[in-house]
């Protein structure tokens with residue numbers, strides 16, 4: 001008997017152990033029938049049987065009593081684990097039966113251990129292999145399919161679904177979902193067995209004779225599939241965060257899933273959870289980034305219907321999705337940055353950053369470090385290594401605003417970076433490759449600057465592959481009131497008031513104004529109007545007050561501002577007035593105010609005025 005058993009174990013066939021054992025027992029002198037049963041309430045699983053059929057109720061009696069029992073010509077003894085019973089015919093003496101049961105029990109346990117070890121080794125090898133492949137995947141759909149296929153293979157299951165928990169909508173999203181057109185099955189997170197597993201964090205096994213009524217057949221109705229048995233285990237991270245439920249449906253080789261399957265699937269789910277947690281994080285990052293990009297893109301508005309703006313809009317559409325360099329020309333405040341953003345957010349680079357640098361606002365000595373970055377200690381103020389705007393814009397677009405104000409030295413360095421598509425940080429030696437679409441903007445006549453040798457011709461041609469020209473606001477006809485209404489609506493909404501209507505007089509004043517500061521000036525004026533005017537009509541008086549900001553000086557006293565704030569407000573107005581007077585020319589405004597241009601930009605930045613660097 002035992003040599004056959006040992007051979008069986010050595011051959012590595014633990015499934016055959018119960019059969020070999022039964023045969024060995026029946027080979028004993030005088031024994032003519034034997035049955036080995038395992039209790040799997042409310043059923044009994046027949047592990048092996050030779051000869052006549054044994055009375056099941058005797059097995060139950062022996063298991064309950066925990067000792068050998070006799071009924072007619074059969075005797076039964078429980079095995080060590082308390083779930084299996086050995087039944088022998090004819091009945092043998094209680095002591096002999098107990099010894100036999102000991103032996104059979106030990107052999108069965110050894111066989112089961114071997115089986116579980118074999119299964120574990122096989123699963124671990126497969127899991128290791130799969131985990132490696134899974135970690136390389138960044139496509140959640142493919143990953144779930146691969147996990148489901150692997151689980152079906154390993155646990156001999158007909159189908160597998162991974163239900164990911166969407167806590168916000170209290171939904172479990174099952175994928176893959178065969179038979180569902182969208183490939184995705186959505187159920188409330190409290191529904192059926194999967195809902196229970198999610199809530200309790202405990203595995204569940206359901207087979208035809210065991211809790212079959214708990215199967216939610218409404219899901220079958222959706223998939224057109226009949227669930228007979230299922231095994232569901234929780235998916236959760238090592239720190240206990242719930243991710244969802246892993247479900248196997250319909251064991252193929254048996255009426256239901258076993259305890260060993262359950263243990264195996266728990267181990268499988270542990271690996272799957274680790275990979276899923278990383279992938280989901282990645283996916284949600286991507287989704288958040290896409291949402292952010294969409295928000296940014298939809299916030300860009302190029303309002304205007306005049307022929308010049310319409311033509312410009314159509315050119316933007318044509319060139320946006322190319323990598324062509326674009327030079328945007330136009331007076332101060334007429335929307336050059338808006339056009340640059342429009343180009344970027346309509347290109348395939350839209351998920352990468354849009355970085356704007358105001359070349360006029362940066363002192364020549366700092367321009368190189370601003371554009372290309374610097375290494376720690378490269379100069380006195382370089383306390384730490386910093387990436388430049390080119391590196392920050394990698395993959396996206398860099399707007400070089402006020403390019404006409406760049407020094408010849410700065411132009412030479414910029415040209416080199418554009419030609420070589422590499423930058424070297426100040427104080428560094430490593431060449432850093434950069435992939436940036438360059439957009440440039442200026443309010444100056446660059447061609448004239450080239451003729452006067454104040455702007456490099458080679459750089460001019462490099463930047464000027466496509467030119468977009470924005471007309472000043474005073475040449476845009478009806479767009480003036482279209483823009484005015486648009487801004488006024490926005491600011492009134494923010495101020496929580498109804499948009500006032502224009503009187504004919506006020507409209508006339510608007511049309512007569514020259515708008516030296518272009519759309520920016522108009523926007524600022526509409527903001528002041530929304531917050532400072534009262535009444536439901538805009539009279540010409542309202543505009544006279546608003547168009548001359550310095551005339552409102554007395555109102556500061558009325559507002560009762562603290563001295564610091566009042567001083568700041570005065571500076572804001574005084575600078576705005578200088579810029580208005582020079583028709584938006586910052587260099588001239590700086591002269592008028594007796595400060596360096598870069599200092600004026602810095603001051604404007606600290607006062608929260610428009611016109612300094614932007615980066616996103």
Ligand SMILES: Nc1ncnc2c1ncn2[C@@H]1O[C@H](COP(=O)(O)OP(=O)(O)OP(=O)(O)O)[C@@H](O)[C@H]1O
Nearest residue numbers: 301302303304331332333334335336337338519520
């Ligand atoms: N067509 C437009 N539709 C809506 N808003 C606009 C339009 N043109 C300009 N603006 C708004 O006017 C302000 C100034 O625009 P922008 O900064 O693009 O001008 P700019 O020409 O780049 O100015 P600068 O010459 O000072 O760099 C911004 O608040 C911008 O949103």
